[in-house]
Amino acid sequence: MTIQNIAPADDAERLRISKVTEQLEQSGGHLLTGEQYKASLRDGRRIITSEGEEVEDVTTHPDLRAVDTLAGIQDDQFTAEGQDILTYVGEDGGRRAIGWQVPRTREDLLAKREATKFITQRTMGMYGRPNDYGAMMALGFLSTIDRIEAENAEFAENIRNFVKLSGDNNLLSTDLIADPQSDKNIPRNERPSQLRIVEDTPEGIVISGAKVAGSIGSLAHFFTLSTTLGGGVGPEAAIWAAIPMNSPGLSLILREPTAKMNTPRNDHPLDHAGEELDQTIIFDNVFIPREYVFSKYNLGLLDLYYESCAYSLWSVMTRLAFRAEMFAGVAEVITEILGTDKIPGVQAAVADVTMYAQTLKAYSLATIHESVEWCGLQVPNPDLTTAGRLYSIENYPRIMHILRDLCGQALIARWPEKVWDHPEFGPRMEAFFPGTGVSAREKNTFFNFVWDLTSGAHAGRVALFENVNATPPAFVRHLVYSKTDRSAAARRVRDYVGIS
Known part of the structure; x- marks a missing residue:
């Protein structure tokens, strides 16, 4: 296949984040303000709405108004309240986003957990891919870098360089794993949608096909791509890479919005702030510069989902733990406003919500206090993360x-x-309609919030997302069975009873 309109050296330069770097050089740091972040998104990326319209500016389109929430968190990096939570001081004395800190100690993991708490409280947990999430897949690549090093030392160095590049430039990323649902009677490798390498050059690779989800991708700088979850693909479909959002030939087709638009904030307190839009991502001869390629043709990495996603899945579970704390607070306020907080049955229901929150908090902390070391990184205990994810999504x-x-x-x-x-x-x-201790209008606004959280179309989408995002329960239950080591406990039981 011939690459059309591709000049690799020029495109490689254009695809570099020169615009972001220029902004940071002017500000003398490694952090983007909200406005700088927005400016960095005006880079020629191709976004198509669910109405089939081209988005001229992702920072002003109403479907993508979540950009204001993400930009607000960028600004929080500079506030007295947020700076020491959302950033860390690098070896050169400059501050960088905490998400991109490579965790060498359990204290580093605890710092990431605090950032997740801060951001979850800012977003009310409605975004599965907020600012700090993007680093998680790249950190997962780092934690399994021995497998990459064995394949190609240059690829391993590319991963290290990408993590440094992203930290130095305050980039937002989102992972890309899932394939489009398609006719399973057609072998996976024969499906038109299957993402694959169609040309390999000294300057980089060219890929075509499709992926789905990539939540918040329209408002990020990079996709981090990994081909995992099952066989049935040929070597040309085994790809790990970073993909700039403004790559020529890359098109993001947004799903239909679920958050209500053009309504007063009091009518829809959560929907008013926008939502995280998923998309179908279509690749038409997309060129990936050599420095963004982390693995190719390596079928041995197809089964590495559990390991390479260790940080991503921990981030999901930790965010759900902080959402659960919010649910307990919501339950408390409901009963106070309705004056039902003294009813034993109501207290029991609030206790159930509280137990959900406390259990997930215990999982979140335990994953850190029993972290494991992979390739020099502290990794939240993946066995406990898996059990916590199963508990969170089943309940x-x-x-x-x-x-x-x-x-x-x-x-x-x-x-x-x-x-x-x-x-x-x-x-x-x-x-x-007054409530207990609040006016009727205040009561109405609060229950509008609860509607957005639990019952509206946006809430329904978030519930579906949490189930798929944390991986469906049947698959997670299999991971609990297959990945958790019970041999030592079984041996002690056998030894005590006296059977071989």
């Missing part, structure tokens, strides 16, 4: 049901701001 629907049940009619009896502003009916609503 998530039950917790959502409890929160909805605690609300009673309050989730149904909600009205938009226009009703409350009505000269005739507004005052009557105020008189009819």
Whole structure:
């Protein structure tokens, strides 16, 4: 296959993050402000909305208004409240985003956990791929770098350089793993959608095909790609790499938004801030410069999902732990406003939500205190991470049901701001629907928030995402069985009983 309109050396230079680097050089640091982050996204990337329209500027399109939330977190890196949580001081004395710190100690992991807490509280946990998440897949590559080194020392060095590049330039990344659902009667390697190398040159590789999800990709700088999860592919489909979002031939087709738009904040407190949009990612002869290639043709890496995703999956579980703390707070406020907090059955329901939060907190901390060392990195204990993920996603629907049940009619009896502003009916609503210690309008706004969190279309999408993002329970249960070492305990039992 012939590459059309590709001049590798020129494109390799253009695909470098020169624009970001220039901004950082001007500011004399390694951190992007919110406005600098937004400016870095105006780089010629191709984004298509669910209406089939080309997005001219991802920083102003209403479907992508989540950019303001991400930009706000970038600004938090410079505040007295956020600086010491979201950044660390590098060896050169400059501050960098904590996500890109290579964790050599358990204290480093605890610092990442605190950043996840801070960001989860900022986003109310509605984003699965916030600012600090992007480093996780690259750190997973680093933690398994011995496998890469055995294949090609240059690829291993590319991974190290990418982590440094991303930390030096405050980049946002998101991982790319899942293939499009397709006719399983067609062998995987024969499907038109299968992402594969179509040309290999000294300057880099060219890939074509498709991937799905890549959440927040339209607002990130790079995809980190790894081919894992199952066989059935040929060597040309085994690829680990970093892919700049503005690569020529790369198109992101956004799914339909679920968060309500053009409504007052009080009507939809969570939807108002936008959402994390997934997409289908189509590759038409996309050139990946040699320095962004981490592995190719290595079928031996196809089974490395458990290991290469160790940080990513820990980040998912840790974020869910902090979401669970928020759920416990929501349950408390529901019962206080409704005046039901003294009812034994209600207290038992709140206790169930609290136990969910406390259990996930225990998992989150235990993964760090029993971390393991891989290739010189401290890795959150993957066995405990897997068990925590299974607990989190199996119980998530039950917790959502409890929160909805605690609300009673309050989730149904909600009205938009226009009703409350009505000269005739507004005052009557105020008189009819007050809460305990809050006005009727304040009560209404709170339950609008609970609706967005538990019941609206956006909440439904987040629930589906959490289930798939943390890997479906049946697969995780198999990992708990196959990856957790029970041999020592079994041996002690046999020894005690006296059987061989």
